[in-house]
Every structure is written in C-alpha cells, then in structure tokens.
Amino acid sequence: MAAGTLYTYPENFRAYKALVAAQYSSANVKVATNFVFGETNKTEAFLKKFPSGKVPAFETSCGKFLNDSNAIAYYVSNQQLRGNTDFEKSEVLQWLGFADNEILPSACAWVFPILGIMPYNKVSFEKAKEDIKVALNVLNTHLRTKTFLVGERITLADISMACTMLYVYTKVLDPEFRKPFIHVTRWFTTVVNQPQFKAVAGETKLCDKVAEVDPKKFQQQQGKGKDTKKEQKKEEKKEQKKPQPKKEKEPEVELDLADEALAMEPKNKDPFDSLPKGTFNMDDYKRCYSNEDESVSVPYFWEKFDSENYSIWMGEYKYNEELSKAFMSCNLITGMFQRLDKMRKQAFASVCLFGEDNNSTISGIWVWRGQELAFNLCPDWQIDYEVYDWKKLDPSTEETKNLVKQYFSWTGTDKGNRKFNQGKIFK
Amino acid sequence: MSSNYLSHLNQVATFMKVPPGKLTLGINNVPMHSHEGKTHRGFLNILYSYLPHSTKNLAGETSEEKAELYQWLEYSLIYVSQSPLHYLSEINEFLTTRTYFVAQTLTIADVLLYYILYNVMENLTYLEKEKYINLSRWFDNMQQNPELRQKNKLVDFNTNYLAAISPARH
Numbered sequence: 001m002a003a004g005t006l007y008t009y010p011e012n013f014r015a016y017k018a019l020v021a022a023q024y025s026s027a028n029v030k031v032a033t034n035f036v037f038g039e040t041n042k043t044e045a046f047l048k049k050f051p052s053g054k055v056p057a058f059e060t061s062c063g064k065f066l067n068d069s070n071a072i073a074y075y076v077s078n079q080q081l082r083g084n085t086d087f088e089k090s091e092v093l094q095w096l097g098f099a100d101n102e103i104l105p106s107a108c109a110w111v112f113p114i115l116g117i118m119p120y121n122k123v124s125f126e127k128a129k130e131d132i133k134v135a136l137n138v139l140n141t142h143l144r145t146k147t148f149l150v151g152e153r154i155t156l157a158d159i160s161m162a163c164t165m166l167y168v169y170t171k172v173l174d175p176e177f178r179k180p181f182i183h184v185t186r187w188f189t190t191v192v193n194q195p196q197f198k199a200v201a202g203e204t205k206l207c208d209k210v211a212e213v214d215p216k217k218f219q220q221q222q223g224k225g226k227d228t229k230k231e232q233k234k235e236e237k238k239e240q241k242k243p244q245p246k247k248e249k250e251p252e253v254e255l256d257l258a259d260e261a262l263a264m265e266p267k268n269k270d271p272f273d274s275l276p277k278g279t280f281n282m283d284d285y286k287r288c289y290s291n292e293d294e295s296v297s298v299p300y301f302w303e304k305f306d307s308e309n310y311s312i313w314m315g316e317y318k319y320n321e322e323l324s325k326a327f328m329s330c331n332l333i334t335g336m337f338q339r340l341d342k343m344r345k346q347a348f349a350s351v352c353l354f355g356e357d358n359n360s361t362i363s364g365i366w367v368w369r370g371q372e373l374a375f376n377l378c379p380d381w382q383i384d385y386e387v388y389d390w391k392k393l394d395p396s397t398e399e400t401k402n403l404v405k406q407y408f409s410w411t412g413t414d415k416g417n418r419k420f421n422q423g424k425i426f427k
Numbered sequence: 428m429s430s431n432y433l434s435h436l437n438q439v440a441t442f443m444k445v446p447p448g449k450l451t452l453g454i455n456n457v458p459m460h461s462h463e464g465k466t467h468r469g470f471l472n473i474l475y476s477y478l479p480h481s482t483k484n485l486a487g488e489t490s491e492e493k494a495e496l497y498q499w500l501e502y503s504l505i506y507v508s509q510s511p512l513h514y515l516s517e518i519n520e521f522l523t524t525r526t527y528f529v530a531q532t533l534t535i536a537d538v539l540l541y542y543i544l545y546n547v548m549e550n551l552t553y554l555e556k557e558k559y560i561n562l563s564r565w566f567d568n569m570q571q572n573p574e575l576r577q578k579n580k581l582v583d584f585n586t587n588y589l590a591a592i593s594p595a596r597h
C-alpha cells in the first residue's frame with residue numbers, strides 16, 4: 001500500500017485530492033508538519049528532491065518523489081478510485097483533464113481577484129464566468145443520468161473535480177448562478193459530504209452570496225511579499241480602518257496560474273475611448289518633453305493644452321510620515337506607474353519625491369484626457385489611487401502654471417520647504 | 428403487496444447480513460418475526476430490529492436524519508408499495524437534487540425503496556425511464572451494488588436506444 005509524506009501549505013485544494021483519496025484507500029499519507037511555504041520549498045534539500053519547488057509534492061516511504069497533485073492522488077488511490085477497467089481508468093483521466101483544463105483556469109480567473117491573489121481585470125473576470133457556465137453545462141448534462149462521474153461509485157475523477165470546484169462553489173456560485181446546474185450541485189453536495197471528504201476538507205458550505213472583489217486585498221497580498229517595514233505598517237493601518245470580513249489564509253502561491261489566466265484574456269479596449277479626443281496631442285507633447293529643455297517644453301504645453309477636454313490634477317501621497325528610504329519611495333511611485341500602464345497613452349505625469357530619508361513627501365502633477373478622475377474609468381487602475389489625495393487644478397490660474405513648471409522641470413520645494421530629491425515621469 | 432412484505436424483509440436482512448429469523452404473516456397480514464425468543468410485529472418494527480445487528484451504518488447519523496429516514500420508510504410502505512406507478516413522478520422530482528433519499532449516504536430507505544420499486548422499474552419502457560430520469564439514475568446507482576441487487580436482474584438504462592429514435596438533449 002502506498003505510504004509517504006505530502007508537502008503542502010494548509011488548505012491547499014490540490015493537496016486535498018491526494019488526502020481524500022488516501023482516506024478512501026487507507027493509504028498512509030502524512031502531511032509534513034514543519035513545511036513553511038516559500039521557505040521549505042526553496043531550500044536546496046527540497047529542490048534536490050523536487051526540482052520545480054512546487055507543492056503539493058510527495059515523498060514515498062521508499063524514497064521516491066512525485067510532483068503534480070493528480071499524479072500523487074493517483075499513486076495513493078486504490079483500484080476503485082482509479083477505475084476498475086481500462087476504459088474506466090481512461091474515463092477518470094478524461095475528467096482529471098477536464099477539471100484542469102476547462103474548470104481550473106476560469107475558476108482561478110474568477111475567484112483569485114476576490115481572494116486578492118490576482119489583480120482584478122473586468123474583461124477576464126466576466127469571461128471566466130461565461131467559461132465556467134459552459135463547463136458546468138457539460139458536467140450537468142453528464143450528471144443528469146449519472147450519480148458519479150465514472151461508473152456508479154466515487155472515483156478519483158469525483159474527488160479531483162470536487163476539489164477543483166471547491167472555491168467556486170464556496171465563494172462565487174450563488175443559488176441564482178447554480179440554479180441551471182442542478183445535477184452538478186447534487187453531485188457536488190454528495191461528494192463533499194462523504195465522511196472521507198469531510199475528514200480532510202471539513203464542512204463545505206455552499207455560497208450564499210457572491211464574494212466581491214476588494215482591490216485593497218490584492219495590494220495587501222502583494223505588499224506581504226516585499227516585506228518592507230513601511231508597507232507592513234501601511235497594511236496594518238488599512239486593516240484597522242477597514243477590517244476584512246475574513247482573513248484569507250490563501251498565500252500568494254498560484255501566481256503562475258494567475259499569469260496563465262491573464263495571458264488568455266483578450267486585448268483590452270482603451271477606457272479613454274469614451275471621452276472626446278480634443279486637440280491636445282499627448283504623443284507630440286511627450287516627444288517635445290523628452291527631447292527639449294523644460295524652457296521649451298513647458299511653454300509648448302501651455303500653447304497646445306486643451307482645457308476643455310483635458311484636466312490637470314495634483315496628487316499628494318496620504319501617508320508621507322511613513323516614508324523612509326528614498327529609493328523605496330521611488331519604487332512606490334514606479335510601482336504605481338507600472339500598474340497604470342494602460343493609462344499611459346492618454347496621460348502624462350511628473351511625480352516627485354521631496355526631502356531626504358525619513359523626512360520626505362511624494363506629490364505629483366498629472367494631466368489626462370477628460371475632466372473627471374481618470375481612475376474611475378477602469379477598475380484595473382484603482383489599485384493605488386486611493387492612497388493619494390487628488391485635487392483638480394484650474395489651468396487658467398497663475399498658481400497652476402507655477403506648479404506645472406516646478407514639477408515638470410523638477411525644481412523647487414514641497415509645502416514643507418523640503419528640497420526636490422528625485423522625480424519620475426509617467427509617459 | 429402483503430405477500431411481498433416477507434420477501435422484502437428477507438432481502439433487506441440478507442443485504443444487512445443479519446439473520447432474518449422466522450417470518451410469518453399474522454392476522455390481517457401483519458408480518459410477524461421471531462428470533463431467539465423475541466417476537467416483533469409489523470414491518471417497520473421488524474426492520475428496526477435488524478438495524479442494530481448490521482455492520483453497515485444504514486440508520487442515519489443525526490436525529491434529523493433518523494426522523495427523515497422514518498418518514499421515508501413510512502411513505503414507502505403506506506403509499507409507494509400500494510401503487511408504485513402513482514408515485515414515480517413524485518419520487519423522480521425529489522431525486523432531482525438528491526443522490527440518496529436521506530443525507531448523503533446510503534440508508535435503509537434507499538435499500539427498501541430499491542426492493543419495492545424493482546418490479547415497476549423492470550417493466551418501464553425506455554420512454555418512461557427517460558421521463559423519470561432522476562429516478563432511473565438513482566435506481567441504476569443502487570443496482571450496481573451486487574449485495575443489494577442479490578438475485579434481481581440488472582435493469583437496463585441504456586439511453587442510446589432512445590437517442591437513436593429521437594436524439595434527446597442530455
């Protein structure tokens with residue numbers, strides 16, 4: 001009988017496959033107790049056994065190594081779970097493939113933004129819902145005449161499929177959504193309520209209300225990885241302000257999958273398309289700014305600026321007192337620029353850091369198409385903007401002209417008379 | 428039906444691997460059971476006297492499940508066993524969202540209903556099996572257990588036959 005040690009982080013739905021299968025087959029599968037995700041699997045000893053460094057990973061009691069959740073689950077299964085005939089075995093494989101290829105990518109694209117593992121992107125988010133519908137339809141049709149996926153008893157196909165669908169069923173498939181898929185729900189409820197399944201995953205409560213995307217969560221999850229004092233502090237502060245409904249234990253693991261799902265999404269439309277184009281040519285101005293001295297580019301800006309269709313904004317960082325090292329503050333600015341990448345075409349900004357280490361402020365002048373705060377045009381842009389105070393500037397006043405000149409030419413001081421330290425241009 | 432009482436009790440006892448005891452029909456066709464000096468009267472009483480002796484856990488876990496189970500046994504006995512054909516669509520409807528009658532595992536309700544419905548299911552046409560699709564699915568699941576099926580024949584639920592006449596959507 002199969003026996004060995006399973007390496008995984010807690011509550012990993014992939015590891016559940018093997019653990020539930022072991023419950024059925026009475027295989028002796030121990031979970032490595034001292035495993036720390038992101039540490040243990042980065043050690044040389046671990047990588048020597050499992051070169052990919054991914055979990056779940058399995059070490060048999062006779063010192064052999066297995067990767068991939070399906071392979072491990074298959075190894076610890078008994079004959080009933082694997083399928084009794086060659087044809088049944090193939091059917092089990094068929095559904096394992098279906099779970100991984102048809103369900104998992106869209107399930108991740110839908111649930112991960114909600115858990116904060118992946119940034120929210122409206123297009124891929126909506127597409128995921130449609131894709132799930134298609135896949136559920138196939139399953140529903142199959143399960144109309146079948147109690148379980150393969151044969152008439154629970155097999156690995158049921159276990160794997162239910163594990164893969166655990167997140168969608170508990171987080172996003174509300175009663176309204178799952179209404180047409182009555183047979184899938186019947187099957188899912190039966191599988192997750194088997195004593196063997198409950199022994200591993202506990203009680204599974206089907207979703208009552210769809211969990212919403214919280215952009216802050218993604219920011220927090222991302223912040224964790226960087227491990228800087230400042231970000232941690234900010235995180236704490238935010239958590240105090242707006243306590244999360246439930247702290248998700250899910251670590252930022254599955255990013256490779258998330259990337260995969262992102263790569264699948266179709267090209268986005270420019271959210272600025274809904275606004276009138278105006279006469280100000282952003283590209284021409286950026287070229288001028290890059291090639292000419294500010295003594296030429298700033299007057300050029302005012303000459304061409306179209307105040308009817310474009311607006312100028314001042315953005316001031318809200319948590320200046322938390323800024324420490326200058327290079328870290330600069331990373332904060334460039335990080336925001338990167339996340340706003342799609343906004344570049346219709347926007348220009350000069351964001352400056354004033355002062356020195358442990359006594360500095362961040363503020364910037366932004367120009368974009370339209371009279372409203374541009375971040376509202378696209379949910380993808382709303383990750384950072386809330387940590388800034390936004391003030392619309394009147395282009396006709398002398399004060400604005402001075403500010404524009406100062407920020408665009410990287411000179412002057414901030415309100416507290418701190419000297420200009422570094423500037424970053426968004427173009 | 429009353430003549431079937433005893434054979435059903437026998438089948439259930441065999442499935443549960445408990446000695447069926449001496450089964451007879453008393454006054455008004457009430458089943459009587461005597462085993463090791465103890466006597467039970469009435470179908471459900473006899474059935475419940477078997478339960479503690481079985482190694483299979485067929486009696487439900489929580490008290491809600493036990494109550495539901497009793498409800499189904501009574502329903503099977505009083506209504507379904509008298510005129511099964513009338514209850515097929517009701518049972519079919521119920522099974523839309525359920526794999527088993529009570530909770531999420533096999534209980535004595537499934538077992539008894541399999542025996543009660545066997546004759547009816549055996550004689551359904553393919554069209555009727557298609558009409559009671561959820562019932563058929565449940566029944567097919569039940570009969571794949573050799574211990575439960577015993578000497579009964581496998582009822583054919585091959586939907587290909589129907590699909591050949593008129594391609595159904597499922």
